[in-house]
Amino acid sequence: MPTPSAAIGSGSVAGLASAGSVPLASSTGGGLSDAIVWIAIGAFFAALALRWRGADRPARLTAAGGWLAFGTFWLTMVPYFYYEMQSPLETLLSVAALPLCAYTGYLMLQDRRSLFLLTKAVAFMGLIYLPAETIPFVREWLIETTAAQTHFGMELLGHSPGINEGANGYMSRFNFDPNETATGRTTYIVLSCTGLGSMAIFGGLIAAVSAPLKQKLSAFALAIGVIWFLNLIRNVFIGLASPLGWFQQDWLVSLMTTYLGAEPSRVSFLVSHNYIAQTLSVFALIGITYLVVKIVPEVLAPLEEVLFVLTGTEYDLFEALGVEEVRTDGGREPDN
Template identity: 75%
Template sequence: MSPSVPSVDVPGVLASGPTFASTLQGVVPIDALAWIAIAAFGLALLGRRFDVAVPARPLAGVAWLLFGTYWLTMVPYYYVDAQSPLQTVLALAALPLCVYTGYLLWSGRESLFVLTKAVALMGLIYLPAETIPIVRQWLIETTAVQTHYGMELLGHSPGINEGVNGYESRFNFDSEETATGRTTYIVLACTGLGSMAIFGGLIAAVAAPLRRKLTAFALAIGVIWLLNLARNVFIGLATPHGWFQQDVVVSLMTTYMGAEETRVSYLVAHNYISQLLAVVALIGVTYLVVKILPEILDPLEEVLFVLTGTEYDLETALDADARTDGGSREP
């Protein structure tokens, strides 16, 4: 969700976040970089599966390098435009972590191919929505309508009009009747698609019975959808009504974070409260999914190994073999 001022673009805020049509140093289109990385992942996985002439491990290593480079290109947006410390740090950390993952794969850690498959599938879920206009428009406008309905349940009915991204996604609060004179509009990141892609990729990548995979997927998508709408309603109301425009908060944000005074409520609600709660929510959703599909612990163990260099047995630690339906883990 991005903030806006009625009828004008907001300085320092992109209409719909960074688009894949922007370029890396004016030479390499970022959409191409993302698709090349996903294609390289796919070729590496196909080479390994069918034992063809494609050198799977080196190609997967290159794919991880490209994937990390893509995230590095997002740092200026997260730092300057979005002013999000959490996303900036994660984007900066992505390149060295991806390089290390690629190195481990190249060196023979075959178990990382499950994580590689999960990331490739995440990209196949997310990138079409980002790059196909009609899909992006439907997701954004549908989320805007649902968020507006949530506001109405709480006694607010601002209406929806066209945001600076060209979609019917802006909540039409009257700037003369709100504390900040600002409102927000829905962008692709507000649809929850990123989190859905993460779980979709993880669930699709592991070997497990289809029934359990579909159950886990439905649970994850349903919970993320509900929590994401609650998040959008919170930010959509906090921004115009200035819920966090207290003097001490405004002073800290404008002095040390370079924020515009009228954006403080938006930045606190979006970049701090919502993003921190999103991390907690993802951990909670992961726990619920693991109870149904403990197989996803395998790629998660690989993530922990990359981060710490230590082998973990999450299944034993979480007693994940016992599922919520009373059964046991199937081969």
């Protein structure tokens, strides 16, 4: 189900810059959306604290409220993903999030206490991701560092547009000359282009389970390294595809402008970002999950809970993947 990163992120970009640049990735709507997601994460931690103190019923009520707030947050993101980002995948996930989160809250009220592990994982995901949304110097450093690294990647491929100020106020915009590019557009980096959202997913999963510290640190370092490298490739790909018009073929422009309401000059960006990069990201997350599980198999426990919420069926991923079942994480508790 969606996590604080599933849009994978957050970065308060009001819209497209007037100079014809587009953000490389999506962001939260700010304001109300940010307040709601903070309430959700706060409720998750409050529920965990109540459970630690032995107040099981209040803990489940609080967690259920947190899940409802979390689903509401994603619902507020639907207009952004649909109208501004024109991303079918992110729009669909955001629409589906509210009923799925509400169902998760219902299951908690029905005494499925094993869902506290998933609640803990999402709480840690938020704790990793959300401060970068609200602490300006952290956000600035992440965005500008990612922009500089992406520019270096472009230079390795023979393109050196330079960097200037993007619509978000940071040195994050690739300064392609609009008169010398196929689309007259360029892109700029926002917070979710940093890969922090994906890093938060694995950080939250690893932090939530009980496993030897050395194994958890090894798994986290591996996940961060792979995500950083793949994210750099992704940013370079989109950052070049958009201005250079790699996907401006007439048939594709006609298809997307006629049936998807896209602006002709944005077709290369939309294809590279919303379809190619997002599809490959799904496979990348699956691959990284496999690598993490090899080091910390305990992360399968919260993933089992995700599958139960999605399908209503109990799965034993430990057995299915031939992984030794170590339940020191409290993943599955008897329903009594």
